[in-house]
Amino acid sequence: MDRASTVGQRPSCEAAARGIAMEEVVLPIGEFDLEMTLESGQCFRWRRVGERGYMGVIGRSVIHARHVPMGHGRVGALAVRVVGGTVPDRLEALIVHYFDLARDYPAILRTLRCDQAFARVAPRRAGIHILRQDPFEVIISFIVSANNHIPRIRRILDRLCARYGEEIWTPFGPMYSFPRPEVLAEARLSELRHECGLGYRDQYVRATARAIAEDADFAQWAEWPTSVLRRRLLALEGVGEKVAECILLFGFHRLEAFPVDVWIARAMRALYFPDRMPRVREIQACAAERFGAYAGIAQQYLYAAFRSSGSRKRQPLPGEGAE
DNA sequence: CTCCAGGCATGAG
DNA sequence: CTCATGCATGGA
Numbered sequence: 001m002d003r004a005s006t007v008g009q010r011p012s013c014e015a016a017a018r019g020i021a022m023e024e025v026v027l028p029i030g031e032f033d034l035e036m037t038l039e040s041g042q043c044f045r046w047r048r049v050g051e052r053g054y055m056g057v058i059g060r061s062v063i064h065a066r067h068v069p070m071g072h073g074r075v076g077a078l079a080v081r082v083v084g085g086t087v088p089d090r091l092e093a094l095i096v097h098y099f100d101l102a103r104d105y106p107a108i109l110r111t112l113r114c115d116q117a118f119a120r121v122a123p124r125r126a127g128i129h130i131l132r133q134d135p136f137e138v139i140i141s142f143i144v145s146a147n148n149h150i151p152r153i154r155r156i157l158d159r160l161c162a163r164y165g166e167e168i169w170t171p172f173g174p175m176y177s178f179p180r181p182e183v184l185a186e187a188r189l190s191e192l193r194h195e196c197g198l199g200y201r202d203q204y205v206r207a208t209a210r211a212i213a214e215d216a217d218f219a220q221w222a223e224w225p226t227s228v229l230r231r232r233l234l235a236l237e238g239v240g241e242k243v244a245e246c247i248l249l250f251g252f253h254r255l256e257a258f259p260v261d262v263w264i265a266r267a268m269r270a271l272y273f274p275d276r277m278p279r280v281r282e283i284q285a286c287a288a289e290r291f292g293a294y295a296g297i298a299q300q301y302l303y304a305a306f307r308s309s310g311s312r313k314r315q316p317l318p319g320e321g322a323e
Numbered sequence: 324c325t326c327c328a329g330g331c332a333t334g335a336g
Numbered sequence: 337c338t339c340a341t342g343c344a345t346g347g348a
Contacts, residue, residue: 041329146330152346153329199344204331240331261329303329 024081033127042250060086084170100129117271137178138251143238159196184209204238249296258287258295267306
């Protein structure tokens with residue numbers, strides 16, 4: 001039978017049209033931990049498939065990635081294939097770039113661990129990488145993240161993509177690209193608010209989408225110095241201090257950016273300000289001094305350590321528990 | 324029921 | 337400049 005006819009209305013879905021027998025690319029990954037990275041709160045749209053697998057959208061490609069443990073060695077590998085959408089020319093290069101696999105995270109972690117307080121609570125293994133996500137997706141995602149729970153952020157973004165993104169067929173069901181700025185710019189507020197569940201953030205999302213859609217220079221933002229870019233981000237509706245840092249770190253790969261949320265404030269207080277709650281400015285100055293150009297990576301390890309250990313109530317700090 | 328979530332915009336002092 | 341308050345929503 002004619003396979004292509006089943007997706008005839010969507011000629012762009014080459015991977016789907018050819019079935020899922022796409023070749024699998026296997027990459028060495030060192031200490032990289034796919035699960036920790038994808039569950040670290042920097043991205044919201046990857047979803048678990050099976051035991052060790054994850055599926056997500058990178059650009060117009062749907063990627064399935066799974067961790068492959070290697071024999072008796074400590075390090076494993078990453079098995080990746082395209083299961084929908086556009087087939088990239090060089091899948092391996094795309095994956096190395098997206099997961100930042102070429103960077104020496106273990107060396108960075110060793111440097112960060114020179115700080116004794118950090119070393120006490122940080123993991124020994126550099127499992128979490130900073131992804132190279134699409135800037136616009138990160139901007140909208142973290143506007144949505146403000147004063148919100150991660151599970152709900154996920155649901156809101158899923159609905160946003162299903163409604164305004166483009167459908168990409170996969171054997172696991174439909175996936176969606178992230179909506180383009182021009183599309184969100186035209187969205188109806190009531191639809192954003194009630195159908196997508198954005199609540200009072202409806203206006204922030206649309207206004208920001210409009211600002212970016214109308215800014216012919218947006219593609220150049222990635223070339224701007226961090227301080228200039230930070231200013232520009234803060235001018236977007238719904239983007240404050242914390243969200244701007246998240247966008248710098250997760251959307252523009254500025255590894256010195258240091259988002260301070262409630263968890264990081266608790267962590268930094270516990271580590272460096274035991275007898276008082278410092279201001280955000282102090283926390284950032286402290287982070288810049290101690291973690292320098294890789295403050296953002298330190299932040300991710302701190303966030304992971306404190307978020308997972310925290311169930312609302314007073315808790316022993318990670319590291320001061322069982323010793 | 325209340326409280327909180329990877330905060331922000333706004334207005335008062 | 338700093339500080340307090342309201343805010344949509346839904347899970348705990």
